[in-house]
Amino acid sequence: MAAGFVRCMYCGDSLGTDIDHFKPIARDPLSAFIWKNHFLACSHCNSNKKRDQYPCSPSGECLLVDPSREDPYDHLRLTLPTGKYRGITEKGSETIRVFGLSRPxxxxxxxxxxxxxxxxxxxxxxxxxxxxxxxxxxxxxxxxxxxxxxxxxxxxxxxxxxxxxxxxxxxxxxxxxxxxxxxxxx
Structure with missing residues (x-):
């Protein structure tokens, strides 16, 4: 589920203590049984930030970077000295917003x-x-x-x-x- 120590797949800071349903059960109850829908997350990202958020484009495409299928680097840029992320795609911007990746x-x-x-x-x-x-x-x-x-x-x-x-x-x-x-x- 996560390489190395079991870190949150979203923020990368905290230890992963929760299992997040990437596609929320409230949106798709059957996704609860799909292994690829279970991500290791910290309680802050899972319970305080994402919760049941799952923004989609008008065509229905999820607007969150799926860290198990996509390279976040394709959607986000990190300014190394400041630690600030910026979205370079709509997916990147929504991922920053939903998971609170711009927290101080x-x-x-x-x-x-x-x-x-x-x-x-x-x-x-x-x-x-x-x-x-x-x-x-x-x-x-x-x-x-x-x-x-x-x-x-x-x-x-x-x-x-x-x-x-x-x-x-x-x-x-x-x-x-x-x-x-x-x-x-x-």
């Missing part, structure tokens, strides 16, 4: 995760350079299961974008490009 605590958490990722990438690189593969593997594992793993994903996705050298210092950029291949991020 989440934005601050993502901004801190950006700094933490940079530090951990430097440490990983130093461990590799020092021939300490076991320690490097521990750092990489910790990096990939931390809260706000979406920050690392966005950093990796941006590591080959034009202007990446302006966004990341050289050591972090080199580490991101190596980690991209290890974690097999496209």
């Amino acid at each position: 605590d989440l934005e601050l958490g993502r901004a801190h995760a950006y700094a933490r990722c940079g530090s951990m990438l430097r440490d990983w690189s130093a461990q590799i350079g020092g021939g300490r593969e076991d320690l490097a593997n521990t750092v990489l594992k910790s990096l990939s299961v931390q809260p706000f793993a979406d920050v690392l994903y966005v950093m990796i996705k941006n590591s080959d974008a034009p202007g990446a050298a302006n966004l990341f210092e050289a050591e972090i950029l080199a580490a991101l490009q190596k980690v991209r291949h290890i974690l097999n991020v496209q």
Whole structure:
């Protein structure tokens, strides 16, 4: 249901403590029996934010990013230093609204995760350079299961974008490009 530690599939911050019915039971009672409709969520995203919301376009297409079927990166952009998401599609904007992804605590958490990722990438690189593969593997594992793993994903996705050298210092950029291949991020 969720990779690594069982984090909320929406905010990525909190531990997933609830099962969310992506398509609400109130809207489609039979969807309660469809495994692919069950997502791990934190109680805040599930009970305080989404509840029974399921916005759809006039043609009936769901306007929420389905994290099990879609790459959120196709709909959302994260400004790394600030931790702020912005929607680049209608789906992205509705996802931010419904799940409250612009909550100040989440934005601050993502901004801190950006700094933490940079530090951990430097440490990983130093461990590799020092021939300490076991320690490097521990750092990489910790990096990939931390809260706000979406920050690392966005950093990796941006590591080959034009202007990446302006966004990341050289050591972090080199580490991101190596980690991209290890974690097999496209």
